[in-house]
Amino acid sequence: MRPLLGLVLLSSLLYGEVAYKGYVGADTQAYLTKPDGKHPANFTLQQQLELSYNVGDFESAISLYAQEDSYDLSRDHAERNERTFVRLDELYAKYYFENDMIFGGRNIRFWGALEVNNIVDTFNTKDFRTDGLDPQKQGAWNLAYTHYTDSGEISLVVKLYEEQQKMAAYPYAYYFFPKEAEGMPITYDATLQSKENLYRPTLYLNWSGSTESDYPIDYAFIGQYGFDSQRAFQQAVDYITPLVTLSEEAYLVAKVMSYNTMVVGSTLLKVEALATNVIDKNVSSIGKVIDDYYQVGLGVEHTLTGVNGDADLGLIAEYYYYDTFKHSNNIATDLNLFQVFQNDLFVGFRYTFNDASDSSIVAGAIIDMEYNEQSYSFKYETRMFDVLSVKADYAYINPSTTDPTAYALMGLNPNDPTADPSAHQRIGLNLAYHF
Secondary structure, eight states, X not given: OHHHHHHHHHHHHHTSEEEEEEEEEEXXXXXXXXXXXXXSEEEEEXXXXXXXXXXXXEEEEEEEEEEEEGGGGOSOGGGOOOOOEEEEEEEEEEEEOSSEEEEEEEEOOOOOOOSSOOTTOOSSOEEBTSOTTSOEEOOEEEEEEEEEOSSEEEEEEEEOOOOOOOBOOTTXXXXXXXXXXXXXXXXXXXXXXXXXXXXXXXXXXXXXXXXXXXXXXXXXXXXXXXXXXXXXXXXXXXXXXXXXXXXEEEOEEEEEEEEEEEEXXXXXEEEEEEEEEESOTTOEETTEEOOOEEEEEEEEEEEEEEXXXXXXXXXXXXXXEEEESSOOTTBOOTTTTTOSOSEEEEEEEEEEOOSTTOOEEEEEEEEETTTTXXXXXXXXXXXXXXXXXXXXXXXXXXXXXXXXXXXXXXTOSOOXXXXXXXXXXXXXXXXXXXX
């Protein structure tokens, strides 16, 4: 009997479909203005490999990402960016029934509707060793059960472990913290702190679907109980060394979230919102208590078709707001928690050429309406010979000169007295061969 079962398993494997894809690329940025002590440019090699195996109703996949920073080859440890690593993003299996699906493993999920910042996309943590202006998400270990209905789906997701967020070292332009405070060096310890066991599950209940009407609506509602995606920051001071060590602390919350879109002619209306009840009222971030908070994102995108031939032009406007339900001097604010989108307006456009090369341009400005901070970006993407992707970008950041925002703490203000005292500029180019 056992040889027969083994033969059946082997034959099913032989008749399965194996596929692979990936890319190897080079990513480089040059900083036209930069703070003293940080590198003037970066050169990074990138590789990604995805393998999948499908047979019948069974699917499995694995995805690996690796990058190598040229500065990490330096013999001088103080010059290294610590941006060289190999990361397992996905390793999962799932099985489909008639109206259901079960999932187990590590993967990346995408939630949200807005263009610039998805405030409800809280499932995966960020890896800040990648591009500091656009960090990648890293996979999370989880189990899931999904039931499909006529108009959508209902899912129960159990995240099994809370991942730490790693960061590049100080010479990297987008290292989060200043080099020193009160004359003492500052270092970041990626080891995640928590009063709870990091293997304590975080539960998500998702309900999503769409309506059929003159104004189609896509909706999604998510309930969460477990570790919050927002982190508190702890500070340990060693006056003997001397050294200031910063680390993140995970804490428990109950949270409700929703993201929705509605199509009205050529206009897409977008809404994201969440409300968070912090369960542990004693958790603090550098002396400030973490309290209940909410976030809202509103967006509108109007598309003009047939602009200059087959091209489409999308005009985009979005607004983001973050605040706590209570206000007092001991409650952590957006500044204490390094929240970038706390009262911000984005205006921009997406120009899609609709050509054989999948060319597009996305550009816009983010205006902080509270701290007098602005950032401008331009990104062009295209594909050559079907296998070579080209991405070129430009960014200009004008950090706040009056408040310790995340951009200001990065030290993006150049010390060159002949330069704009608040300007940070970079140009970037990414070339990748896809297979």
